[in-house]
Amino acid sequence: MTFRARHLLGIEPLSPPEITSILDLADSYVDLNRRTIKHSDALAGMTQINMFFENSTRTQSSFELAGKRLGADVMNMSMQTSSVKKGETLIDTALTLNAMRPDLLVVRHPQSGAVDLLSEKVNCAVLNAGDGRHEHPTQALLDALTIRRAKGRLHRLTVAICGDIAHSRVARSNLILLGKMESRIRLVGPATLMPAGAGEFGCEIYEDMREGLADADVVMMLRLQKERMDGGFIPSEREYYHRWGLDAEKLAHAKPDAIVMHPGPMNRGVEIDGTIADDINRSVIQDQVEMGVAVRMAAMDLLARNLRAERGRAMAEGTYV
Amino acid sequence: MILHFENARLIDPEAGTDAPGSLTIADGFIAARDEAAPEGAEVIDCRGRCLAPGIVDWGVKIGEPGERHKESYASAGRAAAAGGVTTMIVRPDTQPPIDTPESLSFVARRAADAPVRVRHMASLTKAREGREMVEMAFLMDAGAVAFTDGVRVIRDTKLMNRCLGYARGLGALIVGHPQEPTLSQGAAATKGKFASLYGIPDVSPLAELMGLERDLALVAMTNGRYHADQITTAAALPALGRARKAGLDVTAGVSIHHLTLNEFDVGGYRTFFRFTPPLRAEDDRAALVEAVADGEIDVIASFHTPQDEESKRLPFAEAAPGAVGLQTLLPAALRLYHQGGLSLPQLFRAMSLNPARRLGLDAGRLAVDTPADLVLFDPDAPFVLDRFALLSKSKNTPFDGARMQGKVLGTWVGGERVFG
Numbered sequence: 205m206t207f208r209a210r211h212l213l214g215i216e217p218l219s220p221p222e223i224t225s226i227l228d229l230a231d232s233y234v235d236l237n238r239r240t241i242k243h244s245d246a247l248a249g250m251t252q253i254n255m256f257f258e259n260s261t262r263t264q265s266s267f268e269l270a271g272k273r274l275g276a277d278v279m280n281m282s283m284q285t286s287s288v289k290k291g292e293t294l295i296d297t298a299l300t301l302n303a304m305r306p307d308l309l310v311v312r313h314p315q316s317g318a319v320d321l322l323s324e325k326v327n328c329a330v331l332n333a334g335d336g337r338h339e340h341p342t343q344a345l346l347d348a349l350t351i352r353r354a355k356g357r358l359h360r361l362t363v364a365i366c367g368d369i370a371h372s373r374v375a376r377s378n379l380i381l382l383g384k385m386e387s388r389i390r391l392v393g394p395a396t397l398m399p400a401g402a403g404e405f406g407c408e409i410y411e412d413m414r415e416g417l418a419d420a421d422v423v424m425m426l427r428l429q430k431e432r433m434d435g436g437f438i439p440s441e442r443e444y445y446h447r448w449g450l451d452a453e454k455l456a457h458a459k460p461d462a463i464v465m466h467p468g469p470m471n472r473g474v475e476i477d478g479t480i481a482d483d484i485n486r487s488v489i490q491d492q493v494e495m496g497v498a499v500r501m502a503a504m505d506l507l508a509r510n511l512r513a514e515r516g517r518a519m520a521e522g523t524y525v
Numbered sequence: 526m527i528l529h530f531e532n533a534r535l536i537d538p539e540a541g542t543d544a545p546g547s548l549t550i551a552d553g554f555i556a557a558r559d560e561a562a563p564e565g566a567e568v569i570d571c572r573g574r575c576l577a578p579g580i581v582d583w584g585v586k587i588g589e590p591g592e593r594h595k596e597s598y599a600s601a602g603r604a605a606a607a608g609g610v611t612t613m614i615v616r617p618d619t620q621p622p623i624d625t626p627e628s629l630s631f632v633a634r635r636a637a638d639a640p641v642r643v644r645h646m647a648s649l650t651k652a653r654e655g656r657e658m659v660e661m662a663f664l665m666d667a668g669a670v671a672f673t674d675g676v677r678v679i680r681d682t683k684l685m686n687r688c689l690g691y692a693r694g695l696g697a698l699i700v701g702h703p704q705e706p707t708l709s710q711g712a713a714a715t716k717g718k719f720a721s722l723y724g725i726p727d728v729s730p731l732a733e734l735m736g737l738e739r740d741l742a743l744v745a746m747t748n749g750r751y752h753a754d755q756i757t758t759a760a761a762l763p764a765l766g767r768a769r770k771a772g773l774d775v776t777a778g779v780s781i782h783h784l785t786l787n788e789f790d791v792g793g794y795r796t797f798f799r800f801t802p803p804l805r806a807e808d809d810r811a812a813l814v815e816a817v818a819d820g821e822i823d824v825i826a827s828f829h830t831p832q833d834e835e836s837k838r839l840p841f842a843e844a845a846p847g848a849v850g851l852q853t854l855l856p857a858a859l860r861l862y863h864q865g866g867l868s869l870p871q872l873f874r875a876m877s878l879n880p881a882r883r884l885g886l887d888a889g890r891l892a893v894d895t896p897a898d899l900v901l902f903d904p905d906a907p908f909v910l911d912r913f914a915l916l917s918k919s920k921n922t923p924f925d926g927a928r929m930q931g932k933v934l935g936t937w938v939g940g941e942r943v944f945g
Contacts (some may be wrong), residue, residue, distance in 0.1 A: 394694060395691060396690050439691075440660050
């Protein structure tokens with residue numbers, strides 16, 4: 205057990221052994237989740253609050269299910285309809301919630317760095333479920349678990365991350381994680397959707413999909429937000445699909461056993477062809493969803509252990525409040 | 526078929542030479558230079574007249590679709606052939622604009638009516654509204670050679686930045702109109718004594734520098750390919766020079782009208798002298814001629830803009846800007862030659878070689894194995910221009926009644942004689 209952090213705010217602070225320990229534990233939760241009785245008491249008696257300042261169905265339900273399977277009391281707060289609307293600041297919201305003594309806060313926020321800020325103000329473990337265009341650590345971990353189970357390793361793989369890199373926290377967390385695990389990362393997409401200085405991340409940058417996919421082991425497609433489709437960043441859906449949409453012809457440039465990933469929700473016919481998404485020999489998109497629950501269980505389990513240990517130490521020292 | 530031009534004065538902009546010689550063409554291509562006439566060749570005795578690569582006129586407006594009464598591909602093509610223009614680079618500012626591969630393929634079909642070569646620029650944004658970029662990849666597949674919203678400056682700097690970035694990946698050329706759009710809005714003259722005296726809404730010549738500096742900064746950010754359609758002020762030239770020195774992929778053009786006319790030509794509110802940008806001071810004009818000679822400005826073009834009589838028969842500031850130029854480009858350019866400002870190879874470098882090079886066209890040269898697009902002209906023949914003798918449907922020329930020198934004797938496109 206090497207993961208000792210109080211919070212999981214991003215992939216950036218994690219070491220390769222920490223990443224491996226989370227994935228190893230997640231593997232065991234995959235097994236648990238495949239049983240009929242999917243229950244553990246790792247979080248029994250603990251309170252988990254999901255605070256989503258940005259709409260999400262799949263991530264929120266994945267966290268909710270993960271918490272429930274671990275025996276936590278789970279509460280979902282949809283922050284768009286809450287006191288934030290009434291003008292409360294993020295820190296006041298955090299302090300208010302903190303006073304209710306939760307143990308795990310799962311937070312998604314549209315602003316980069318908001319989850320870090322919140323974590324400084326509370327006495328519990330904070331799990332970043334996506335902040336702005338910064339990080340989405342559990343997505344990168346679930347992608348890593350999916351890749352590790354499909355390819356048997358995370359090192360020395362060629363991973364092509366394709367599409368809207370600039371606005372994607374998924375891309376950021378993934379390229380940090382895969383870089384730490386010594387895979388080779390390619391970013392593929394139009395110049396308008398490529399973050400500035402992308403070349404300095406140690407990735408290879410491609411604008412041409414066929415060149416970018418050449419001999420790739422993993423093809424990771426990203427969702428193109430609707431609001432970016434018309435003229436601002438790219439001319440049209442049809443030109444985007446023509447140049448960067450993953451179809452059989454483009455995928456043929458990757459290795460014959462390359463897997464296809466997508467964090468969902470997909471725009472079929474925009475960034476990915478429907479038949480590729482449904483190809484059970486190539487697409488691991490459904491596996492990603494399954495791994496998501498397991499990885500979140502593992503992450504919350506580890507955070508809960510660290511929290512208990514920390515509180516135990518504080519009690520022994522008489523400093524626990 | 527083999528054609529042999531003998532006793533010609535060959536104007537070779539690539540070599541920078543103006544010397545007697547002969548040229549042989551076969552199967553539409555230049556087959557030999559300075560060799561004896563092959564057996565069975567049709568011999569044309571040029572009698573010492575100039576033979577030069579045909580003009581590649583960058584920025585021709587044709588009224589199809591939308592304003593066919595002003596100009597059609599057939600009428601513009603006839604005017605081009607008579608003016609020594611062998612390739613028209615057509616603007617997308619039609620009604621509606623050429624902003625989709627479908628509309629581009631329509632005008633590409635219409636272009637078959639013209640006896641000269643036609644290549645198209647597409648608009649840079651949908652409907653030229655400056656909000657959404659066009660489908661550049663599809664348009665390039667359909668044959669677009671460059672992208673421009675013409676004189677409509679893209680005000681949204683972020684969008685212009687994205688357009689340049691997106692275009693870079695395709696190797697597409699963006700043609701900008703360097704102008705600060707809020708300063709120049711409604712302007713019909715250059716700020717100065719003349720505009721003040723006549724009470725014409727005016728704009729500072731520095732508005733051009735401002736627009737150019739913005740675009741050049743964006744080119745530096747994106748490494749895009751950029752061509753400034755018209756540089757018309759001396760103040761803008763140093764910025765252009767700095768950008769080139771910094772290694773940016775930047776070129777610039779100028780209209781023949783800004784090289785041969787100045788603001789005083791507007792005289793008594795003569796609307797045939799209303800241009801966008803407006804005519805400039807004499808010092809600017811002289812600096813531009815020098816810039817063309819030095820190669821600081823790459824391209825001279827007519828910016829052929831047909832307007833019907835009703836569009837011009839209006840108060841000065843309300844009149845439509847622009848002039849026809851396909852047929853007057855060469856004689857007007859020859860004014861600069863006769864005045865001693867530019868040599869003939871320098872002129873044809875700017876009118877034929879450079880535009881072809883910048884747009885990636887196989888034209889503008891007298892080299893063996895290049896297409897035989899040629900113009901034979903007498904640079905000295907004097908005439909008085911009668912606008913109603915022009916072949917364009919529209920007759921809006923500032924040179925009506927002007928004494929000019931230089932007559933096209935023959936024009937060949939791909940070895941076929943299309944004029945004379």
